[in-house]
Amino acid sequence: MRIILIGYGVVGQSLTSMFLRRRQETVKDYGLNPKVVAIVDKGGAAINVKGLDLEKMLLLKKQKGTVAVDKEFGNLEISPLEVITSTEAEVVVEVTSTNVKNGEPGLSHIKTAFKTGKHVVTTNKGPLALAFPALTELAEYNKVFLRFSGTVGGGTPVLELAKKCLAGDRITAIRGILNGTTNYILTEMAEKHIAFDEALSSAQKLGYAETDPSMDIDGIDPACKVVIMANWIMNKKLTLKDMDVKGIRDVTLEALEKAAKRGNTIKLLGSIDGKARVAPTEVSRHDPLCVSGVLNAVTFVSEFAGEETIIGRGAGGPETASAVLRDLLDISHNLADKMLT
Amino acid sequence: MRIILIGYGVVGQSLTSMFLRRRQETVKDYGLNPKVVAIVDKGGAAINVKGLDLEKMLLLKKQKGTVAVDKEFGNLEISPLEVITSTEAEVVVEVTSTNVKNGEPGLSHIKTAFKTGKHVVTTNKGPLALAFPALTELAEYNKVFLRFSGTVGGGTPVLELAKKCLAGDRITAIRGILNGTTNYILTEMAEKHIAFDEALSSAQKLGYAETDPSMDIDGIDPACKVVIMANWIMNKKLTLKDMDVKGIRDVTLEALEKAAKRGNTIKLLGSIDGKARVAPTEVSRHDPLCVSGVLNAVTFVSEFAGEETIIGRGAGGPETASAVLRDLLDISHNLADKMLT
Numbered sequence: 167m168r169i170i171l172i173g174y175g176v177v178g179q180s181l182t183s184m185f186l187r188r189r190q191e192t193v194k195d196y197g198l199n200p201k202v203v204a205i206v207d208k209g210g211a212a213i214n215v216k217g218l219d220l221e222k223m224l225l226l227k228k229q230k231g232t233v234a235v236d237k238e239f240g241n242l243e244i245s246p247l248e249v250i251t252s253t254e255a256e257v258v259v260e261v262t263s264t265n266v267k268n269g270e271p272g273l274s275h276i277k278t279a280f281k282t283g284k285h286v287v288t289t290n291k292g293p294l295a296l297a298f299p300a301l302t303e304l305a306e307y308n309k310v311f312l313r314f315s316g317t318v319g320g321g322t323p324v325l326e327l328a329k330k331c332l333a334g335d336r337i338t339a340i341r342g343i344l345n346g347t348t349n350y351i352l353t354e355m356a357e358k359h360i361a362f363d364e365a366l367s368s369a370q371k372l373g374y375a376e377t378d379p380s381m382d383i384d385g386i387d388p389a390c391k392v393v394i395m396a397n398w399i400m401n402k403k404l405t406l407k408d409m410d411v412k413g414i415r416d417v418t419l420e421a422l423e424k425a426a427k428r429g430n431t432i433k434l435l436g437s438i439d440g441k442a443r444v445a446p447t448e449v450s451r452h453d454p455l456c457v458s459g460v461l462n463a464v465t466f467v468s469e470f471a472g473e474e475t476i477i478g479r480g481a482g483g484p485e486t487a488s489a490v491l492r493d494l495l496d497i498s499h500n501l502a503d504k505m506l507t
Numbered sequence: 508m509r510i511i512l513i514g515y516g517v518v519g520q521s522l523t524s525m526f527l528r529r530r531q532e533t534v535k536d537y538g539l540n541p542k543v544v545a546i547v548d549k550g551g552a553a554i555n556v557k558g559l560d561l562e563k564m565l566l567l568k569k570q571k572g573t574v575a576v577d578k579e580f581g582n583l584e585i586s587p588l589e590v591i592t593s594t595e596a597e598v599v600v601e602v603t604s605t606n607v608k609n610g611e612p613g614l615s616h617i618k619t620a621f622k623t624g625k626h627v628v629t630t631n632k633g634p635l636a637l638a639f640p641a642l643t644e645l646a647e648y649n650k651v652f653l654r655f656s657g658t659v660g661g662g663t664p665v666l667e668l669a670k671k672c673l674a675g676d677r678i679t680a681i682r683g684i685l686n687g688t689t690n691y692i693l694t695e696m697a698e699k700h701i702a703f704d705e706a707l708s709s710a711q712k713l714g715y716a717e718t719d720p721s722m723d724i725d726g727i728d729p730a731c732k733v734v735i736m737a738n739w740i741m742n743k744k745l746t747l748k749d750m751d752v753k754g755i756r757d758v759t760l761e762a763l764e765k766a767a768k769r770g771n772t773i774k775l776l777g778s779i780d781g782k783a784r785v786a787p788t789e790v791s792r793h794d795p796l797c798v799s800g801v802l803n804a805v806t807f808v809s810e811f812a813g814e815e816t817i818i819g820r821g822a823g824g825p826e827t828a829s830a831v832l833r834d835l836l837d838i839s840h841n842l843a844d845k846m847l848t
Contacts, residue, residue, distance in 0.1 A: 321812035
């Protein structure tokens, strides 16, 4: 399977390390033989139709900041869209960062991949949050697969649990803690009895929150994940603009302490239950959903199997890269099935 | 898909209700058209190669205690093994009760099904706990599938999460609360500060514990589940006799209260981490595994995706029947794949 990798940050680098480390197993146990034919980063691209030397690519990225300076295969001028269009490959792995204003540049990367008949695996929430229904339609029209397990829960198989493990059942509602940063802040406030601002700077010091923390604390990141789950799992055709979103800026220490007296706490929940929304919500401390720190947790309410909750880290390079690998295996199995029909 | 249903207790009846309620959907959405050609219960059997009237079967069972009294299709004399041997069908659904002494009668039902070329879906832990490696070998030899999702976690897709959602990853350890009854007892002791005997009788009053509660409180039921996970998920060839098993009879209120002072509690954990065992274990109250009441929880430690925990009810008729339905869908998909090769 020939892969074009767009974006070579933490997730992209973790993925290539994983390919190196596990090549024998993926080939032997799963029949997947990944060959990275192009890597695009901010400096340009490295392209080799015979497959790039990933050890060299990782070293270049580390030492020079870009793979485009590779003497033999580097190209400082070529644009990502040109790489996608002109390089023969089966799959584009799109792991650039999320932009919820217009979804770019990820949106164009994905569309261009589709139009040139390439499957897409992405961890980029922006394009999906803004245009899920349109993108899945475009993928269908071009007869290619779109997979995005890493967009919800990092390496934790949240989407897969719902799609692959609850076959024959019907999911009627979803609720979840979908953002580690805000969960860390709320946990700190509740446990250390400190105010929002203090907990936020602690999160920033630890690298959990960005300098501009708005994506997290205003609830935009979890809202993107709700959009993805609503479309993929519950077949609701909605986008980010259809969501009711409220972050945690107004959650006070007083409110948390009142909730504690009732045996509860306040969590930033994303939920789909009729309406799709993100809002600070009082939750029983006995609810399996009620996890601490940077953990994520999602409860699926299903008609027959009851309520299932899945808990795990919602972020991390190697974890998210493991979700990309699972998506690649899924596409490769689907292709094998297709070839037989 | 023609099905022989062996055992018509809570799970079997829930399954036939589910077939009735969801027939249109399973056919339309999943391509599964289940036709129950025989039902065996303690009174005998009802057999109709054209498919039994499930509404009538449910009513007969409720009113007369057995389907064998059906005027047209009932048979009071035939043995389960004769039904399996002489009735044409693709799948035997084996939902008789667990016996960990010799696995019977389930073990013979399953073997006979294999020998006559029938796939098996079972919720019966006994045969698997005693003979997992032999049974999977026999299934392979006879080129049939053996599925048993309902044996661990009831309707909660514990086995499927590990097998289907963590593809390409490697599970290095498993630990879990695998028995709702003992978890209820330990939760009651810790929260209400009552002794073991009192908590046990409360569990018995509520119907969570049997009159002979040994399977649960001596750790045998969770040990069976550990055997199944060790074989199926981690490819360890072991049976019940290879397990270290300790139940909760000796867990004292004092021990629980000491643990509480350290921010912990005591849970009956099944674990596979080098050695496979069941034992009361001190667990942090912040561990996602630390669920209350009759809930089950399992944590998978994986090389790349990190730690994932799945939580849900571990029992219940409709829930367990939903696991049987998932297994039937899985077999039907595998058969479709096979036909194409």
